[in-house]
Amino acid sequence: MQCPICKKPVDDNEPGKPGSTYPFCSDRCRLIDLGRWLSGKYQISASKDEAEASDWDASSAPAPGENDQRPRPRAP
Numbered sequence: 889m890q891c892p893i894c895k896k897p898v899d900d901n902e903p904g905k906p907g908s909t910y911p912f913c914s915d916r917c918r919l920i921d922l923g924r925w926l927s928g929k930y931q932i933s934a935s936k937d938e939a940e941a942s943d944w945d946a947s948s949a950p951a952p953g954e955n956d957q958r959p960r961p962r963a964p
Contacts, residue, residue: 889911891911891912891913891914891917892911892912892917892921893912893913893917893920893921894913894917896913897913898910898911898912898913
């Protein structure tokens with residue numbers, strides 16, 4: 889297997905070892921990948937249905953406790 893960042897070979901038998909950086913070759917490559925996820929460079933595409941569902945406007949949602957029909961626990 890190759891490191892997804894620098895393409896150096898990575899030992900496939902390493903995943904369960906303590907301190908393993910698998911599937912990366914080093915902590916440096918692992919942190920580069922984390923930085924890419926956190927900065928939004930990697931994105932997971934959504935299906936059309938999921939994209940339409942994400943257009944939901946949270947500002948029109950009731951405030952917490954408003955229109956909440958769930959039964960409330962009784963005080964002891």
